[in-house]
Amino acid sequence: xxxxxxxxxxxxxxxxxxxxxxxxxxxxxxxxAYAGANTDNTNFxxxxxxxxxxxxxxGMFRWSVDTSTSNxxxxxxxxxxxxxxxxMQLANGVLKITINATNTAYTGHTVLLPNVWYSIEIxxxxxxxxxxxxxxxxxxxxIAQSLINTKNGSDTGIMKAKWQGxxxxxxxxxxxxxxxxxxxxxxxxxxxxxxxGYNALTDGTIDHYSIFADSDNVLIKEQSRTLGTIAxxxxxxxxxxxxxxxxYLTYINSGYYYDDRGSAITAWGMIGHQDVSSNxxxxxxxxxxxxxxxxxxxxxxxxxxxxxxx
Amino acid sequence: xxxxxxVSKQGKDVLTETDRNNLIVDSAENTFKILYTGTASITVTAxxxxxxxxxxxxxxxxxxxxxxxxxxGSVTMPSWNNTTSVSKDGTYAVSQWCFDxxxxxxxxxxxxxxxxxxxxxxxxxQL
Numbered sequence: 143x144x145x146x147x148x149x150x151x152x153x154x155x156x157x158x159x160x161x162x163x164x165x166x167x168x169x170x171x172x173x174x175a176y177a178g179a180n181t182d183n184t185n186f187x188x189x190x191x192x193x194x195x196x197x198x199x200x201g202m203f204r205w206s207v208d209t210s211t212s213n214x215x216x217x218x219x220x221x222x223x224x225x226x227x228x229x230m231q232l233a234n235g236v237l238k239i240t241i242n243a244t245n246t247a248y249t250g251h252t253v254l255l256p257n258v259w260y261s262i263e264i265x266x267x268x269x270x271x272x273x274x275x276x277x278x279x280x281x282x283x284x285i286a287q288s289l290i291n292t293k294n295g296s297d298t299g300i301m302k303a304k305w306q307g308x309x310x311x312x313x314x315x316x317x318x319x320x321x322x323x324x325x326x327x328x329x330x331x332x333x334x335x336x337x338x339g340y341n342a343l344t345d346g347t348i349d350h351y352s353i354f355a356d357s358d359n360v361l362i363k364e365q366s367r368t369l370g371t372i373a374x375x376x377x378x379x380x381x382x383x384x385x386x387x388x389x390y391l392t393y394i395n396s397g398y399y400y401d402d403r404g405s406a407i408t409a410w411g412m413i414g415h416q417d418v419s420s421n422x423x424x425x426x427x428x429x430x431x432x433x434x435x436x437x438x439x440x441x442x443x444x445x446x447x448x449x450x451x452x
Numbered sequence: 453x454x455x456x457x458x459v460s461k462q463g464k465d466v467l468t469e470t471d472r473n474n475l476i477v478d479s480a481e482n483t484f485k486i487l488y489t490g491t492a493s494i495t496v497t498a499x500x501x502x503x504x505x506x507x508x509x510x511x512x513x514x515x516x517x518x519x520x521x522x523x524x525g526s527v528t529m530p531s532w533n534n535t536t537s538v539s540k541d542g543t544y545a546v547s548q549w550c551f552d553x554x555x556x557x558x559x560x561x562x563x564x565x566x567x568x569x570x571x572x573x574x575x576x577x578q579l
Contacts, residue, residue: 355477363481393514403554405569409551448472448473
């Protein structure tokens with residue numbers, strides 16, 4: 143259960159593939175220094191040692207010409223040990239996949255624009271009655287079918303894949319070709335803003351980024367912040383209306399604290415839920431945050447976030 | 453039509469998603485920023501009170517998060533009130549953390565002759 147093939151063209155040639163009519167070039171790339179380029183009816187294909195079921199086949203594609211004029215340009219094709227299994231085409235700018243077992247075609251709806259990189263990936267599960275396919279563009283489902291016949295002949299899995307893209311004048315650039323029998327391999331379209339001195343294309347350390355949107359683990363989205371005074375014995379209710387318990391931070395400016403000499407001072411501290419010795423506490427519900435003060439009047443400072451906590 | 457920059461989670465349509473929890477970046481919302489991070493090692497010689505200069509870049513800091521690491525390797529967010537935060541082995545404990553514009557103050561209520569590692573984050577101030 144693993145990645146079966148990764149063709150990045152980073153060798154500067156097409157040697158990663160079993161055969162290639164297209165070329166490696168460095169002018170238009172998705173990632174790294176090289177990408178493939180196909181012209182009219184050229185392609186790159188890879189033959190594995192045996193068939194794999196299921197099989198995920200991924201590629202980055204970018205067309206240099208208006209795709210709305212496309213007339214069944216071949217994009218991705220899959221083959222079993224002995225038979226053709228599917229062919230995905232670009233017709234009038236949208237993807238269309240035909241299953242060889244039944245000669246049935248399924249058509250998407252997203253028009254692919256010229257000069258834009260697209261992540262295109264297919265999941266193919268081969269079975270004569272419980273077969274399934276799913277085509278994703280940039281990680282979003284474009285075509286999905288299940289409980290269909292996807293088994294052409296006696297093949298047991300996908301053994302060969304072909305990356306093409308264009309059957310007309312122009313160029314289809316190809317990059318990040320992948321075959322996998324366990325997981326999707328598409329590259330997310332994301333946003334990175336690195337700190338000065340770090341390469342946003344290659345650096346993988348989150349701390350080196352101002353924005354690293356590859357994962358949702360850096361930025362928290364603020365809903366509101368409030369600075370006020372809570373009366374002695376009072377309660378402050380901060381409405382958030384999320385419908386869930388959000389992440390929040392609450393502080394009080396209290397005279398209950400002590401400095402390093404043990405003298406009472408007025409200072410800031412973060413507060414949580416009530417414990418045995420506190421005169422003040424806060425708790426969150428699905429509609430609001432409540433700050434309770436059983437002591438004397440004091441300032442409070444609270445931040446509410448959109449991010450779900452529970 | 454308002455123009456925004458958005459990145460959604462995998463499988464979510466960035467053009468139509470309304471649940472903010474499914475948006476990794478959304479320029480329509482403020483992303484809460486850490487303005488300063490600091491670390492210090494405190495030599496605790498006795499169970500008594502200590503202070504650390506937090507070096508906040510703000511003239512009046514109002515929000516921070518603090519983590520402490522005890523000699524047994526356990527790490528915790530120390531209590532900001534009278535409840536003690538105790539190390540995993542039960543030997544060390546701190547309580548009553550607070551801060552003003554210059555210092556953290558805290559009480560080492562158990563253990564002596566050890567090094568307490570402290571790290572902290574200082575957040576955006578109130579507007």
